[in-house]
Amino acid sequence: MNLGALSLEKAPRFWTPVRFFITAPFFGVLAALIVFMDGGQLFQSRWSMASLAVVHAFTLGYIAMVMLGALFQMLPVVMGAALPQAGRAAAVAHLVMTAGALCLVAAFLRQEPALFVAAIALLVPVLVLFGAAVVVAIFRAGKTLTTGRSVQLAALGLVVTVVMGAWLAAGHAFAVPLDRSFTNDHAAWGFLGWILMLVIGISGQVIPMFLTTPQYPKYAGKGLVYLLVALLGAGSLVPLRELQQLVVVLVSMLMLAWATLTLYLLGKRRRKRFDITDRFWRTGMLCLVLGAGANLYGYFGGTVAGTDISVMTGIFLLYGFAVSVINGMLYKIVPFLVWLNLRMPVVMGKLEPGTKYYTPNIHEVIDVQPMKIQFAFHVAGLLLLVASTLVEGVVAYAAATAVLVSSLLLLANLSHATRLYRKYAGQVIAVR
Template identity: 30%
Template sequence: MRPGSGLNFEYLPSWSIPFGFFSMAPLWGIVAGLLVSAAGVGVVFGDGFPWASRWQSTLIAGVHCLVLGVVAQTMIGALYQVLPVLGGRLIGGGLTGGRTVMWLLNLGLLCLVGGLTTSIGLFWVACLTFLPVSLLIFSISALRAAKPESQWSGSLLAVRCSLLSLVFVLLLGALQVSGYSAMLWPAYALDRHLTDIHLLWGVGGWIGLLVMGVSYQVVPMFHVTPALAAQRQKIYPLLIMASLLLTSVVWWLFPDSMLATWARWLNVFAFLGYVGELARALKQRKRKLEDASVKAWWTGIGSYLGFIVVLAARDAGLMWLWPLEWVTHLELAAGGMLIFGTILAVVLGMQLKILPFLSYLHMQRACGSDFSKIKSLPSTRDILPEIFSLGLVKLHWLNLSLIILMIFYFELAILAGLGMLAEFGLLAFSTHRVLRLLKRHI
C-alpha cells in the first residue's frame, strides 16, 4: 500500500478469475433475449400477454438473467480485480474459490430460470443449493477483503455496504424460492411486500452501491474528471443505507400507505444526489473526445431521470388519476428504465473501459521490464476497437426503446428479444476477442 494513496497495486488476482465472469455474463443477456423473443412469438400466436403484470414468471426469469446473470456476474468479476486495489487484500480462495463461485452462480441461475419457466420442483431445490452457496462464499470472502489498511475510502465503504446488502437480498430471495417450491410457507414467502424489499435491496443496495463505489474510482481515472470530495464519497453510501433501512421498515409495517410511497421517494432522491455529482464530473472531463463509454454513462443518467418521471406518473396513477392498466404499464416501464436503461447502461460503460484496460494491465505485467515487449503490445483501442463499443451503445439505445415500447405493444417483444440477442451477442464476441488477445500475449 502506498501511504496516503488509498490504492494498492501490489496484489493482482489471476486474470482468469475476472475474465471468467466477464465471459459468462453476455451469455445470460442472450438467454434473456431468447425469453423475450419467445414471449413475443407467444403473443403473436395468441398465447397470452407476457407483461400483463410484474409477477409473471417469464418476466421474473428474464429480469434475473439480466440482473444476476449479466450485471451481478460482471460486477463480481470486477470486484475480484478492484477490491485488492482498494483494500490491499485479495478476495480469498484464489483461482479455485473464484471458479467455484462462478460455476455455482451460473448453475444456480440456470436452475432459477428453469424453475420459473417449467415449475419443475427439482430446479428449485438445486437453485436453493447452488445460488446461496455461491453468493455466500463470495460475499463472506469479499467482506473479509473489503477492509481498509489505514482509513476508509468512499469506494471501500460503498462496496462494503453493497456486500452487506447482497447477503440480505440473498436471504429474501432464498425465502421466495422456498415459497415457489412449497418448501416453506408459500403464502408468507411470496408476500409481494417481501418481494418489493428484495427488489429494493437488490437494485438500490447491492447493485446501486456497488456501481457507486466502483464509479468513484473508474470515472475520474478513465474519463479524466475531477474526483468527488472524499467526505461526500462517504456520505452517499451511508445516506442510501439509512434510506434503504427506513424504507424497508415502513414497507413492512405500513404497506400500501402514503408513507410507503414517500419512503420510496427518499431512496430515489438519495441516488439522485449521486447521479447529479456524476453528471457534473462527466461535464468537467479534461479531454472531451468522443467516447462510447461516456455515452453509456450519459444513457444511464438520462434513463434514471426518465425512471423518476415514469415513477411519478405511476404514483399519480395510484391516486386514481388514470386506469389501473396504465398504472401496471407505467410500473413496468419504470422498471425497464431503471434496470435496462440505467443499471445495464452504466455496467456496459464500465465494461467498455475495464475489459481493454485490465487485459492490457495483465499483458504489461507479463512483459516484466522488457520495454520493447511492452511497446509491442496492442493498444487499448486495438484490444477493444471503438467501433465495437459504439455499436454496443447504439444497440443498447435501440433495445431500451424497444423494451419500453413492447410494454405497450406486446408484439414488439420479438424485435426487442432479437435486439438483445444482437447486443449481447456482440458483447460476447468482443469479450472473446479480448480474451484471445490476452492469451496470446501472456
C-alpha cells in the same frame, strides 16, 4: 489501505475476473430468447413467470456476474483487501453462479419446485459467502475511503437480497402463500442496497479517474451511502405506511439527485475525445433519472396509457441503468486487463534488457467502431423494450432482436480481446 495495494504482482490473474465478464452476454442472449418464446406477454405484468425469468437472467446472470468478477479484481488492487485463495474461489464461484442462475431462470419458466430448490442450494452459499468475505476483507484492510465503505455496504445489501430471494424461492417451491410486499423489499434491497450502492462507490473512484471529470463533492460520498442504507433499512423494517411512502419519495429524490450530479460531472469531462464508456454512462444516468421518476409516479398509482408502469420502471433501472453502466465499464476494464497482463513481464522487470517485445495498444485490443455499433443496438433495444410495455404485438419481437444482437456483439467484442490475449500471452512465455 495497506502496502499490498501497491503491488501489481498481487493483481489477480487474467481469467479470474474475465471469466465472469465473458459469461454476462450469454445471459443477455438467454433473456432475449425468453422474450421471443413468450411473445411479449411478459411486458404486461411484472408478476408473470417469464418476466421474473428475464429479470433474474439479467440481475444474476449479467449484473451480479460482472460485479463479482470486478470485485475479485478490484479488492486486492484498489483496496488492498485480499480475498483468500482468490483464483480458485473465483473459478468455483463462477461455475456455481452460472449454474444457479440457469436453474432459477428455468425454475420460473417451468414452475418446477426441484429447480427452485437447486437454485437456492447453489446461489445462497456462493453469494452469502462472497458477500461476507467482502465485508470482512474490507474491515481487515483498515481505514477505508468512500469506495471501500460503499462496496462493503453493497456486499451487505447483496446478502440481504439473496436471503430474501431464497425465502421467496422457497415459497415458489413449496407453495407457501407469498406476501407480495416482501417481493418489493427483495427488489428494493437488490437494486438500491446492492446495485446502486456499488455503482455509487465505484463511480466516486472511477469516473473522475478514467473519464477526467471533476471530483464528486464531499456530500456525495460516505454521507450519501449511509443515508441510502438508513432509508432502506427504515423502509423495510418499520411497517408504517406513511413512513414507507416518505422513504420511497426520499430515495427517488436521492437517485434523481445523484444521477443528475453524475450527468453534470460527465458534461465537464476535460478530455473531449469520443469515449464509448462515457456514452454508456450518460445513457445509464438518464435511465436512472427516468426510472426514479417512473418509480415514484407508479408508486402513487400513476399509469401510462392505462397500464401499470412497474415493468417500464424495471426496464429503466435494470436494463437502462445497470446494464448500460456495466457494459460501458467492460469496455474500459477488459482492454486494460489484456494490455496489463501482457505487459507484466516488463513492469515486473522480468524481461532481458534490449529484448524487443510488442504489445498491441488498447484500441487494438477492442476497436472503437465495433463498440459504437454494439452501443447503437443496445440503445435500440432499450427504446424498443420501453415501447413494448405500451404497445402489444410485433414491437416485442423487435426488442428481443435488438437485445439479442447487442448481446452477441458484446460477446464478439469481448472475445476479440480474449483471443488477442491468448495469442500474445504465448509470446510472453517465449520471452521469459
